[in-house]
Each structure stands twice: as C-alpha cells, then as structure tokens.
Amino acid sequence: MSGRAYRGLSADERQADRRERLISAAYTLYASLGFPGTTIERLCSEARISNRAFYECFSGREELLQVVHERCIEEALGSVAKSVQEAPDTFLGRLEAGIAGYVGFVTQDRRRARIMHLEVRRAGDQPLLASRERTMSAFYKVIEDAPEGTAPVPSGVDPHLLSLAMLGALQELIVDWVLAEDPPEVEAVVGAAVHLLRRVFPASVLQPSEHA
Amino acid sequence: MSGRAYRGLSADERQADRRERLISAAYTLYASLGFPGTTIERLCSEARISNRAFYECFSGREELLQVVHERCIEEALGSVAKSVQEAPDTFLGRLEAGIAGYVGFVTQDRRRARIMHLEVRRAGDQPLLASRERTMSAFYKVIEDAPEGTAPVPSGVDPHLLSLAMLGALQELIVDWVLAEDPPEVEAVVGAAVHLLRRVFPASVLQPSEHA
DNA sequence: GCCAACCATTATGGACGCATGATCCTTTTT
DNA sequence: AAAAAGGATCATGCGTCCATAATGGTTGGC
DSSP: OOOEEEEEEEOOHHHHHHHHHHHHHHHHHHHHHHHOOOOOOHHHHHHTOOOOHHHHHHHSHHHHHHHHHHHHHHHHHHHHHHHHHSSOSHHHHHHHHHHHHHHHHHSSSHHHIIIIIIIHHOOOOOOHHHHHHHHHHHHHHHHHHTTTOOOOOSSSSSSSHHHHHHHHHHHHHHHHHHOOOSSSOHHHHHHHHHHHHHHHHHHGGGGOOTTO | OOOOOBBBBBBHHHHHHHHHHHHHHHHHHHHHHHHOOHHHHHHHHHHOOOHHHHHHOSSSSHHHHHHHHHHHHHHHHHHHHHHHHHOOSHHHHHHHHHHHHHHHHHSHHHHHHHIIIIIIHHHOHHHHHHHHHHHHHHHHHHTOOTTOOOOOOOOSHHHHHHHHHHHHHHHHHHHHHOOSSSOOOOHHHHHHHHHHHHHHHHGGGOOOTTTO
16 A cells, blocks of 8 residues: 655645646646646646656646636636525526626636636537536526526527527627736626626516515 | 749749638638647648648748638628628618628538637637727627617617627527537527627617518 | 655657758640 | 759658656655
8 A cells, every 4th residue: 555644644635735736737827828838747847746747637638627627617606606695586686696796706816717718618628518518507597596487588589599699798708808908897897798688688677576 | 033834824823823722721621620730731731732832822820820711701791791781771670681691601611600710719819819800890880880870889888898798699609500519500590699689789679660 | 864655857759740951753845 | 855943742850748767855654
C-alpha cells in the first residue's frame, strides 16, 4: 500500500490538492489564453505540479475543461436558485431574480463569464453539450414553476426553440460584456434581458395582480 | 515580365483560379473538420494546389478564413436585401421577409451556417469582429428603415443591447439547427425568430393597418 | 541519521503543422 | 524538337505539444 503521510497530508488529500490546484490554474488560464492556448505544460507550471502528475488527475485537457465547466454550472445554479427563492413568488419576480442572479454571478468574476460562454464553445467537445442540456432544463424549470400553473409559453411556436433563443440572447449579451473593450453596465445587461423575457413570455402581462 | 499564357489562362487568371479553389476547399473543410482542424496542407491537397502556392494567395490561414467569411456575409446581405425588397412595405412584412430570407439562405447550405455561426467564433481572430459589426449595422438598418419613421426600439432599454440580444437569439437557433442530430424544421426556426422579434419590437403592434 | 517514499524539475521520443527549398513532370514558345 | 517557364510533388528545418522516462532534492518513518 502506498498511503503514507506527507507534508501533513494523506495520499488522498495530496491528490485532491493537486487536482484542486489544476482546476484553479485552468480557471485562470482558460480566461487569459483561451482553452486552445492552455497547454498541459502551462497548466502544470501554473499549478506548480509535475507534468507527469497531471495524468494522474485527469485523462487529458478535455476532461479538465469538463470538470471546470461543471463546477461553474453547479455554482451558478446554486447562486441562481438562492436568488430565485428570495424573490417574490410571482412569475415576473422569479424571472427577474433569476436573470439578475445569473448575470450578477457570472459577471462577478470575468473568468467565469469567459469560460462558461466562450471557451466552452471553442472546445467543440461532445460531453460538454450534455452539461449544456442540464442548464437548459434548469432554465425550463424556472419558467415551468410559474405559481398558479399558467403556461407562459405561447402556442403555435415551439417552446423549446423559444427557450433556446432566449438563452442565446442572454449568452450574446454576456459575451459582449466579456469581449467589448468598453463593456456595458451589468445593470444594462440585466435590463435588456429582463425586458426581452418579459415581452416574449406573455404570462408577464397576467401578473399585475400581486402588485395592487 | 512573368505574364504568360498557360493552359489557356493568363497569369492573373491562373492566380485567381487557385485562389478560388482554395476558397472552395476552405468552404468544405471548415464545415467538416472545423477551422482549427483545417490545416494548410489539407487545404492544398483538397484544392489540388501546391503547398508553396498557398502563400502566394493568402498570408496564412486567418486571411483565408477572413475572405471566406466576408464572402458569406456579402452573399447573405444580397439575398436578404432581395427578400426584403420583394416584401410588403410594412415593418412587420420587412421583418418577416428579412428573417425568412436570412434563415433560408443560411440553411440552404449547411456549410454556410456552420462557417458563419460556429467557426467564426472559434477562430477568435480580431479582424473578424469588424465583419461582425458590419452585419450588426445591416441588421440595424432593416429595423431603422421602418416606413413612417416610427422608432420601434422601446425606451428605457439600450437598443444596441436589444439588437445584440436578438442577433444572439437568432444565432443560437441556427447553431442548434446545425449541430442537433435531429434538427428542427427551417420553418420552425423562422417562426420562432419572427415571433421573438414581433414581441420584442412594439412597432409590430402598430401594424395591422395593411391587413384590413 | 539513514533509507525509502514522494514529487517537482528536467530530459527524451514521437507526432504534427508551418514555412521554405529542391526536384521533376507538364505546357508553351520558338 | 529543344529550351524555358509554370507548378505540383516531395523533402527539409524549425517550433510546439503530448506523453513518458530519468534525475535530484525534499520529507517521513525508523
């Protein structure tokens, strides 16, 4: 057995520590050099980890990206869920809180926004699309959990495509925020996104009830 | 002087022919292997052109992509302009014709859709963003050329961000059409996009006049 | 304090792509 | 038909990255 203490850490702890350092390094390098420019060697030197040890943590660059992306999504979902729970229990309230929560979360750290909305696409990796699907369904939930069972999706138009388009709109706004040399205010991004969704999903017009 | 006839073509014609073959090869390879996977050697072998001669046509891979992309945009603008001109002179009519024209054009050849909406982003090349700006402004024009000078952009929301978001929405729909293993009908894509824009730009509600 | 585990640093071999140079076949001119 | 231009095929030098192996310094157990 090769489970021995070292620098006060067990074998598993050391392994986990290296893994974590690699993830942290990836977090930074993806945002600065982009995913294609982030070589394994750079990752290792940034994380101060042996080139050899990388392969004991991940099978290759793609798996690392996958893990980083999933972590980002997990954190984002948590943050958004919290924002939504604290919001007033109206469709509009939940919607606005969800968007503001997500945009706020993602713009809080420029690296996050870049990884989640730019680098993921550049990879073209297959398993990443699965993660994307998860985000989609989470987004669906926010809409489908409208309070009194009103279906906010209009008829005659594929609701899946509509949600897809809304995600694309939001994504484009965030990408612009990331790439523009003179980025818009976060509030403006949120405002545009909220305005968009408010107009697209007609349930919002049924919602002045709570206000009066 | 080195301007001599060869295979019935002048020196300039031969040069132009090689250029064209490279562009055609790029058109195909970008869509199958993606831009990053499209090496110069592959391009040359596909175009049946000497590796050496490539650099007499383009300075490198990026310039070729640039040229291909600009050609795509040019053709798209032409096609959309024609569709819009033939449409009824109402805001809604122009809008619908523009969207249907663009989606129809871009989905007419799968390679086009992929190049214009996927590979361009993957390149991360700087001059490409300029071309993208041109597309943006063209899109603006369609909206700003509303017949009786009504400003369809709502107040309180940055119209630039709103247009950006709409482009993002449309782009996402097209990307989905390209990547999905079970792609939606083109009509459904057009329908979703039209529905979206109709709801977002309130000028559309001022437009039942022509119908009666 | 000595040995052994541990691990970052530093090579090594292989593959790939870019850019350029050399070779050889084809086409045109005379 | 011979000479010369044109261009594709093949070959080279260079750099980068991946993946693995050898090196050497550090830490923990005894």
